[in-house]
Amino acid sequence: MYSHDTFGLGHLRRCRAIAHAIVERFKGVSVLIISGSQIAGAFDFRARVDFVKIPSVIKLYNGQYDSIGEYIDIDEILEMRKLIIRQTAQVFQPDIFIVDKEPMGLRGELEPTLEMFRDTATRTIIGLRDVMDSPELLKREWSKSGLLDKLDYYYDRAWVYGPKSFWNPLEGFDLSASLQDKLHYVGFLDREPLSAQSAENQGLPDEYILVTAGGGGDGSQLMEQVLAAREHDPKLDFPIVMVLGPFMKSDNRERIRLRASKLANISVIDFENRMEILMDEASAIVGMCGYNTFCEAMSFDKKVLFVPRTSPREEQYIRAKRAKEMGLCEMLTPEEAAVPSAMAEKLRLLPDLPKPSEHLLPKNMAGLDHICEDLVDLLDARESPVDEPDARLLHTVASQQ
Numbered sequence: 574m575y576s577h578d579t580f581g582l583g584h585l586r587r588c589r590a591i592a593h594a595i596v597e598r599f600k601g602v603s604v605l606i607i608s609g610s611q612i613a614g615a616f617d618f619r620a621r622v623d624f625v626k627i628p629s630v631i632k633l634y635n636g637q638y639d640s641i642g643e644y645i646d647i648d649e650i651l652e653m654r655k656l657i658i659r660q661t662a663q664v665f666q667p668d669i670f671i672v673d674k675e676p677m678g679l680r681g682e683l684e685p686t687l688e689m690f691r692d693t694a695t696r697t698i699i700g701l702r703d704v705m706d707s708p709e710l711l712k713r714e715w716s717k718s719g720l721l722d723k724l725d726y727y728y729d730r731a732w733v734y735g736p737k738s739f740w741n742p743l744e745g746f747d748l749s750a751s752l753q754d755k756l757h758y759v760g761f762l763d764r765e766p767l768s769a770q771s772a773e774n775q776g777l778p779d780e781y782i783l784v785t786a787g788g789g790g791d792g793s794q795l796m797e798q799v800l801a802a803r804e805h806d807p808k809l810d811f812p813i814v815m816v817l818g819p820f821m822k823s824d825n826r827e828r829i830r831l832r833a834s835k836l837a838n839i840s841v842i843d844f845e846n847r848m849e850i851l852m853d854e855a856s857a858i859v860g861m862c863g864y865n866t867f868c869e870a871m872s873f874d875k876k877v878l879f880v881p882r883t884s885p886r887e888e889q890y891i892r893a894k895r896a897k898e899m900g901l902c903e904m905l906t907p908e909e910a911a912v913p914s915a916m917a918e919k920l921r922l923l924p925d926l927p928k929p930s931e932h933l934l935p936k937n938m939a940g941l942d943h944i945c946e947d948l949v950d951l952l953d954a955r956e957s958p959v960d961e962p963d964a965r966l967l968h969t970v971a972s973q974q
Contacts, residue, residue: 574671575658577679578610578629582788582818584673585610586865587734589618590762591671591700594941595948596621605665607658609679612819616846625661627654630679655682662686668952671698674705676724687727696951699728701742702864703735703761704895707887708745715746725752730951732944733758734864736937740895759943760936764872766853777840778812782923783855785848787863789818793825795861795880798910800832802920803839805913809920812838814851819844849873857923862893862904870902871938876926877902878919880910900932 574592576584585608592604596619606613606624613624628650658678662670670690676699677684690697705711715721721743724731733742737758748756784799786792796815803809815833817826826843833839845851852858852869860866862879870877879902881889893904903919903926910916 574604574606574673575678575683576606576608576610576673577675577682578608578613582610582612583863583865584608585613585616587700587762588671588673589616589622590764590865591941591944592622593619594945598945599948605661605667607661609654615819615844625657627657630654651680651682654679655685658682659686659689663689666693667695668955669696669698669948671700672728673700674702676720676728677718681718684723684727691727694955696729696955697727698730698732698951699724700732700734702888703733703742704740704888704892705742707891710887711742712745721746721748721752725749725755728755730947731756732947734760734762734940736760736934739899739937740891757943757947759947760940761868761871761938762940762944763938763942764849764869766849766873777814777851777854778838780856781812781814781840781854782857782859782920783851784813784815784859785851785866786816786818786821786861787866789816789821791882792818792861793821793829794907795859795910796829797832798880798913798916799859799920800829800836800839801913802916803836804832806917806921809917810838811856811920811924812840814840814842814855816842816845816848816851857926859920859923862889862896862902864892867892867896871929871933874928874930876923876928878923878926879904880907883907900927901929902926 574588576588578584585606588606588608592606595604596602602621604622606622607627608624609627609629611629613626618624630647630650672678672683675683677687687697706714731752733756735758743756784796786795796817799813799815803813815829817829830841833841849869852875853873855875857876857878858866858870859878859880860870862881867879879889879893879896881893881904883890883906890906893902896902897904903923905915905919
């Protein structure tokens with residue numbers, strides 16, 4: 574699998590969930606994730622799942638990319654990444670190559686590897702989020718590089734990580750007949766609660782609202798909006814647990830901790846690599862509506878308030894708006910959430926919201942099962958059984974949230 578991982582945790586966590594489902598379903602399969610995440614080593618991986626770390630690149634708020642340190646040029650890092658990816662794939666010789674979100678990878682770094690696979694039996698899969706971006710922005714971005722034609726040329730399958738009834742990530746594109754045949758809506762990627770220690774064992778309240786902003790790189794605003802609501806209405810004292818995320822800036826982190834220390838019933842955690850535990854124990858969730866947070870809230874059937882990011886991509890806003898239309902959540906825009914009384918009102922009503930299961934069909938949350946079933950079909954078509962002891966999968970997770 575390939576995951577470019579330039580901002581946040583979404584791509585790596587999505588690939589990790591898929592990889593774990595694959596090794597649990599198929600004995601003898603090995604999954605190797607190529608990741609650019611700075612903190613890939615902070616997560617636990619199941620047996621037969623491993624990762625190769627490629628040099629990290631950071632995505633700036635203006636949408637451009639830069640190197641983490643000043644000691645090496647961005648173009649040199651990109652060349653290193655391209656060579657490592659191709660060499661790793663050449664040595665591993667995967668049966669399956671799964672790419673997360675970016676068809677050609679970061680700045681086209683996957684194209685040499687994909688070209689190499691055209692002369693092999695490796696089956697190639699692009700995994701698309703349920704919502705990629707607004708149709709206008711995505712069409713403008715992909716048209717510059719001819720990505721739709723390349724997707725059709727290089728890939729055997731295109732998985733959409735959501736049900737067809739929810740959203741069409743390629744809305745507005747004129748798809749060829751061959752590409753339409755390759756498009757498979759697998760459903761949302763369901764998550765299971767971890768059987769590790771409970772919130773009680775971590776010193777947290779028995780009941781609480783979980784506030785999470787994923788990696789936290791741009792999550793301080795949400796945290797401070799929740800704190801402002803509590804400051805506005807002291808009677809709103811239901812326990813809150815905030816998880817700041819590993820990429821939140823230190824000054825934002827310190828400011829949030831200081832404000833929270835002056836309020837009752839607020840716990841602040843810097844980073845939790847097993848968010849499933851906290852989500853499963855929570856009474857309700859407040860988040861930004863990144864893909865993983867959304868899927869976890871739906872999987873654990875949690876009442877949820879989303880305050881989605883609206884720039885530089887509209888992905889989160891589209892997902893939250895559509896989910897609200899379906900009765901799956903409540904939402905505020907960042908501008909609405911900036912009004913303390915408005916946020917306080919939503920927090921007050923949050924425990925009384927309906928659960929997602931009242932409106933979401935179980936088959937729409939079976940994405941991981943559908944992925945495993947499709948892998949069998951792909952490998953059967955290639956006449957290479959997936960359950961052979963030496964069968965191997967290169968799960969490529971490339972991403973950006």
